[in-house]
Amino acid sequence: MGNNTRINNLRKLIKDQELDGLLVTDPANVFYLASFSGDGTLLITDEAQFLVTDRRYIEQAEAEAPEFTIGDIAETDWKLLTQKVSQVGFESAHLTYQSYLVWSGIIGEKLKSTNMLVENLRMIKDEDEIERLRGAVRIGDEVFQDVLAEIRPGVSEKHLATYIEHRLRIRGCDREAFDTIAVSGQRSSLPHGKPSEKTLEIGDLLTLDYGGVYQGYSGDMTRTVAVNKSCPRIRNIYSWVLEAQMAGVEAVAPGKTCREIDGAVREVFERANLIQHFAHSTGHGVGLNVHELPSVSRKNDRILQENMVITIEPGLYIPGWGGIRIEDVVLVRGNSNGHEILTNTVKDLLII
Known part of the structure; x- marks a missing residue:
């Protein structure tokens, strides 16, 4: 099963949750969806998929995750990325409260809790x-x-x-x-x-x-x-x-x-x-x-x-x-x- 198939399966779950996108921060879930083994965050929406990392990993991200638009975290405008969505899910099982406050300050009221969406996909192996x-x-x-x-x-x-x-x-x-x-x-x-x-x-x-x-x-x-x-x-x-x-x-x-x-x-x-x-x-x-x-x-x-x-x-x-x-x-x-x-x-x- 390729990454695009996994991403499309996730999009169905995102839609079932009445969300427009999902912020993926858990390293195992990032690897599952993007094959990226560095430090990064994914944003999956109905129309696009972004991998944001820091400059140490840009070259690695471009090689490991060609299906994603790669962004430098120091230069990424998250509000611009999410301007076309009304509700963005986050992984409540993996985000600390401190990190939640940071993301909430960036994305605002659009941020909504989700529970184990990617993990449910990962249960059945290819x-x-x-x-x-x-x-x-x-x-x-x-x-x-x-x-x-x-x-x-x-x-x-x-x-x-x-x-x-x-x-x-x-x-x-x-x-x-x-x-x-x-x-x-x-x-x-x-x-x-x-x-x-x-x-x-x-x-x-x-x-x-x-x-x-x-x-x-x-x-x-x-x-x-x-x-x-x-x-x-x-x-x-x-x-x-x-x-x-x-x-x-x-x-x-x-x-x-x-x-x-x-x-x-x-x-x-x-x-x-x-x-x-x-x-x-x-x-x-x-x-x-x-x-x-x-x-x-x-x-x-x-x-x-x-x-x-x-x-x-x-x-x-x-x-x-x-x-x-x-x-x-x-x-x-x-x-x-x-x-x-x-x-x-x-x-x-x-x-x-």
Whole structure:
């Protein structure tokens, strides 16, 4: 899907909102619509499309966003650009109050709040986006195989996190999609725990949650392993998390709601009398941002559509003992399964 198609789809949403234009300030949305990776703001109207940036990025903008009229922010008269429109939307989820006051002073009463217009378009990926996501996920799989050789008693969580981030870049990612999670032992009960100087011990659980950005698109995967040895309780809890994760994946199909996917996971944990240790929703959309629409939660009745890309990542977290999470990236497809699992790393309990 080219940028012009995306812009025309956005124009339909702008018209549905009874607006004449949209001010786009979120960097991911700017990139989605213009392929511009610098610092800039878009103004999309029914008749025109402008990209305004500062002089450092003019040459870059002209090369990356040929469909747009490029302007220098120091010389742009926003009132002139908006004189033919009566109402201009702004991205309320991304504009600070201070920035709103600035824009309001420039554009005036024409400025109206909108909510997630571009993000709603971004939920359904085109084939180019899907291939980039495949690349990001593939690199995550490869890095997991790399890091297995580093897992041993005496190695610190920080070392493993740093090693993962280094390997993501070596294998082709531009940067990390989010702060790498590497937590072990009792600290593995922290769903978003930060890597510490704690060193791995025999019998520890180790949870690794990471992803890299490949050609603008984010990977995201989680695996939990046992260090050197396991025990009956680890194997039992792990089996329930794996069953719940597979139930969530199997439920994914066009026409299903996010609530139904989340419910398939919760049914397993309720049956195991472990639901009290499930501390978050089942998953989220992934794309230009590692967390984007749709939220795969019990509060969301959004219907899945073909070419949405989501994560399925249930976990159980028991303070004083530890935690286990398993996460795959899943593509919604109109095939016999209703989905394709992009993550290829084994999900059986590994004892390293």
